[in-house]
Amino acid sequence: xxxxxxxxxxxxxxxxxxxxxxxxxxxxxxxxxxxxxxxxxxxxxxxxxxxxxxxxxxxxxxxxxxxxxxxxxxxxxxxxxxxxxxxxxxxxxxxxxxxxxxxxxxxxxxxxxxxxxxxxxxxxxxxxxxxxxxxxxxxxxxxxxxxxxxxxxxxxxxxxxxxxxxxxxxxxxxxxxxxxxxxxxxxxxxxxxxxxxxxxxxxxxxxxxxxxxxxxxxxxxxxxxxxxxxxxxxxxxxxxxxxxxxxxxxxxxxxxxxxxxxxxxxxxxxxxxxxxxxxxxxxxxxxxxxxxxxxxxxxxxxxxxxxxxxxxxxxxxxxxxxxxxxxxxxxxxxxxxxxxxxxxxxxxxxxx
Numbered sequence: 001x002x003x004x005x006x007x008x009x010x011x012x013x014x015x016x017x018x019x020x021x022x023x024x025x026x027x028x029x030x031x032x033x034x035x036x037x038x039x040x041x042x043x044x045x046x047x048x049x050x051x052x053x054x055x056x057x058x059x060x061x062x063x064x065x066x067x068x069x070x071x072x073x074x075x076x077x078x079x080x081x082x083x084x085x086x087x088x089x090x091x092x093x094x095x096x097x098x099x100x101x102x103x104x105x106x107x108x109x110x111x112x113x114x115x116x117x118x119x120x121x122x123x124x125x126x127x128x129x130x131x132x133x134x135x136x137x138x139x140x141x142x143x144x145x146x147x148x149x150x151x152x153x154x155x156x157x158x159x160x161x162x163x164x165x166x167x168x169x170x171x172x173x174x175x176x177x178x179x180x181x182x183x184x185x186x187x188x189x190x191x192x193x194x195x196x197x198x199x200x201x202x203x204x205x206x207x208x209x210x211x212x213x214x215x216x217x218x219x220x221x222x223x224x225x226x227x228x229x230x231x232x233x234x235x236x237x238x239x240x241x242x243x244x245x246x247x248x249x250x251x252x253x254x255x256x257x258x259x260x261x262x263x264x265x266x267x268x269x270x271x272x273x274x275x276x277x278x279x280x281x282x283x284x285x286x287x288x289x290x291x292x293x294x295x296x297x298x299x300x301x302x303x304x305x306x307x308x309x310x311x312x313x314x315x316x317x318x319x320x321x322x323x324x325x326x327x328x329x330x331x332x333x334x335x336x337x338x339x340x341x342x343x344x345x346x347x348x349x350x351x352x
Contacts, residue, residue, distance in 0.1 A: 007113035007132065008048035015042055016082035017054075020145070021061050023076050031060055046229075051113035051134040058139040068174060071145035072183040078152040085222055086110055087153070092216035096158055097204035100127060103150075106223045108232040114146070115244070123165055124200040132289060135336060137296040140171045143195050148183055151197060158206045165200055168192030170299065191299070235271040236282055243286045247310040254279045288324045295333045302329045 022028050032039045035056050041047055062070045071077075083090070086106045093099035100118050107116040113134065119126045129146055131138040147167065155162055163185040173190035174180070180188040184197075227233045242260045246252040257279070258268040272279060287309045294305040306317035321329045 007051045007111075007134065009051065009054055009111035009113060010084070010109065011042045011044070011047035011049055012082045012084050013110050014049050014054060014057075016080045017057075017145075018042075020071065020073075020076045020080040023080060024061075024065060024070065024073070026061055026064055031057065031064065035060055051111075051131070051138075052136045054113075055134055055136045055138055055142065058142045062139060062141050068141075069179045071141045072148060072179050074148065074152060074183055077145060077148040078156065081149040081153065083110060083153065085219055085226070089216060089219035089223060090153070091157060091208065091210040092212045092219060093157075093208055094211050094213075095204065095208060096154060096199070096206045097125070099154075099157055099208065100125070100199075100204065102220075106227070108230055109223055109226045112230060112232065115241070117245075119196075121198065124198060124202075124204055126194075126196045126198050128194050128196040130195065130293075132293045135292060135296075137336070140169065143169065143171075144180070147195065147197055151184060154199070154203070157208050157210070158203070159209055160203075160206065162199075162203045162206075164197045166198040168194065168196050168198075170195055170297070172299070234275060235268070236275050236277050239268070239272070239279065239282050240286045243283055244290060247287070247290065248308050249310070251283070251310040251312070284320075287320065291321065291324065291329075291332075292336070295329060296336050302333075305329065 018028050018032075021031065029039070035053070037053060037057065041049075062068070081087075086103065086109055089102050089106065090099040093102055097118075104116050104118050107114055113131055115130045115132060117128045119128055127147075127150060129143065129150075131143065151164060165186065167180070167184045167186060167188045169188070169190050170192055171190055177188050177190070224233070231237060238261055239257055242257045243252055246256065246260070254268065255265045258265040261268065263271075269279070272282075290309055291305065294300050294308055300308070302317070303314055306314045309317060309320075311317040311320070318328060321327065321332055325332045325335075327335065
């Protein structure tokens with residue numbers, strides 16, 4: 001059976017993260033060496049870094065800092081994030097809502113291991129972030145830093161000291177959330193259904209002082225080329241994203257996915273045939289990748305994971321795991337944590 005594709009982040013984004021590590025007082029060359037990371041690879045053109053390698057770096061950094069709240073410094077999130085062309089396109093947007101829409105569209109350029117979406121709600125929109133594609137648990141500090149970076153980018157874009165209405169994380173509550181509340185400027189909830197930030201409708205409607213329609217079109221053209229190069233504009237990729245969005249509500253039918261993509265079912269089938277892939281294989285691929293993500297999170301029971309993957313009962317999930325991984329869901333979960341334990345010793349304490 002072919003192995004699933006490796007999800008990656010841009011070297012430019014990682015360079016910004018490493019600058020933040022350095023500002024926090026860490027010895028970055030030592031960190032890279034102990035993680036078995038080749039620092040020269042960061043300077044090669046169009047380099048992409050696998051998601052698990054970035055997780056190991058974060059785990060080592062958190063351990064060496066000695067702080068579970070590592071990365072929750074506003075000034076560092078504001079000055080060391082490197083969004084590149086995506087950030088330029090966001091700045092050219094008419095308003096903040098349009099900028100967030102561009103971030104959602106072009107997030108794979110920054111990291112195709114990060115799924116970002118904008119979900120309307122009565123008071124505004126949730127900015128929802130999820131990480132996937134790795135065999136190691138994603139450190140909570142990596143997710144917290146990503147959302148804090150997004151908030152600081154919003155404040156820079158609008159030139160306003162805006163605050164989110166709410167912040168939610170899937171992780172258990174820490175002993176104290178004081179630093180979280182100080183960083184985000186609002187109440188923070190834990191054990192939530194998603195990692196997300198709620199922005200008000202008024203904030204999303206804020207015009208951007210750097211708006212420039214012609215430059216925005218130029219930036220989007222460059223970004224569309226990058227998406228093509230990364231394989232992010234294929235019908236297969238779009239179908240997998242739509243399947244992932246629908247799975248928690250049950251196994252999606254092909255006609256429903258086609259409708260969600262604004263296509264006739266026959267058109268979708270023809271395009272998938274042109275890419276030599278079937279809808280069923282994409283459904284199976286998406287479930288496998290999400291299974292890795294969900295099984296890495298202790299908060300999900302095995303029954304929860306089966307539900308999140310759209311299986312009608314746990315026995316179907318059990319059989320799928322045996323086919324994907326050669327072991328049962330419980331055995332695969334144990335393997336994930338064993339793999340985490342096999343990382344550099346100083347990184348293990350932060351896993352999960």
